[in-house]
Amino acid sequence: MNASTERVDPALAAGNRRQLAGYRATHFLWDVKEGVATVTLNRPERKNPLTFDSYAELRDLFGQLKYATDVHAVVVAGAGDNFCSGGDVHEIIGPLVKLKAPELLMFTRMTGDLVKAMRACPQPIVAAVDGVCAGAGAIVAMASDLRIGTARSKTAFLFNRVGLAGCDMGACAMLPRIVGQGRASELLYTGRSLGGEEGERWGFFNRLVAPEALVQEAQALARQLAEGPTFANGITKTMLHQEWAMTIEQAIEAEAQAQALCMLTQDFTRAYEAFVAKQKPRFEGN
Structure with missing residues (x-):
């Protein structure tokens, strides 16, 4: 325990400092080493889609990170050869078409709250993007601070393809700031896939690496940040x-x-x- 920690009133520390290395995730994998937490979306047989449960748990976990004393950077990755295919068609999309406005707004606010929590936590977030990165998966990558991709990655803000507006989870505010207004407009109006090399040229990816080195490179970058001030x-x-x-x-x-x-x-x-x-x-x- 360092001197600054010893000077903090125990009651203040108890309400504002916590250890998250021992957190037991239910709907994804969670691991903390050397100050770097790795979130792994772990449904590779379905290209790692999100569910109501995983959305809520991710939202709550990123919200807790502002109090974490043992996590200084975060990596978000997908198991297997893909990052995230977005909301699960059977577990999210299907049920949504049966809901009324109040419940639909509850859902869209929950997904937006995940992005808010990612932006509000003080730890830099590195997205390790391989393969399919679509819909909400593309939003999670966008909401991260840094993105490392692969040449075979395919990022698609495909809301338009399912009859929805491109203005989802902050996309119309954040994506233009990353790739520019014209390029963001193209992606959001058409829903087309952005290839890895094109994504690097556009500035969506900070750099590309080989798929087999992706997570290790993302963790190395996160570790470098965790070792900084x-x-x-x-x-x-x-x-x-x-x-x-x-x-x-x-x-x-x-x-x-x-x-x-x-x-x-x-x-x-x-x-x-x-x-x-x-x-x-x-x-x-x-």
Whole structure:
């Protein structure tokens, strides 16, 4: 336990700090090593579709991550050769056509709350995308902070193909900021697949790797982030998200306040002392 933890009132810590390495997931796989949590959607025989249950559990788990002291970065991957085929046709799509407006709104708000939780948790999220990445699967990849793909990946915001609008789970707000308005419009109006190499050119993927190295590369990137100044990384994620709705003047002032806060951390002092000693700093997230 570090000094900063010892100074925290136990009652305050009890309500705002928790360990998640021991969390037992019900509807996907969950593993934590060296500060990196890996979520694996684990229905490979169906290309890892989401269900009402997995949506809700993912929403709740990402919501808990803001309190986690042992998770500093997250990888989201799919079992087998695919990332996620979206909402399960039989377990979600079929039941939805029988529901009335209040229940439908309950569902769409739940799916949107998953994206909100992913954006609100301070940990950077790395999506490891192989094979099919469609519908809600494409949204989960989009809502991540970084995306590593493969040449054979196929990402499709296919809501249009099933008679729905492209404005699902924040797609019309977030996708244009990643690939640009014109390219996002094409994907959302047509529902066509975005191939891996095209996705890298468009900036949807940060880079492509071989399928057999995908999860390891995503975990290595996440581990690099987890070994960095994690409090400051959380501030960076917060500002990247919040500054979408700010003017330049507001953003500059918000960043001034945020950076001043980071300058109070021991990690900032450690970095300076390591630089003077010509050593690599060891960050502790405080």
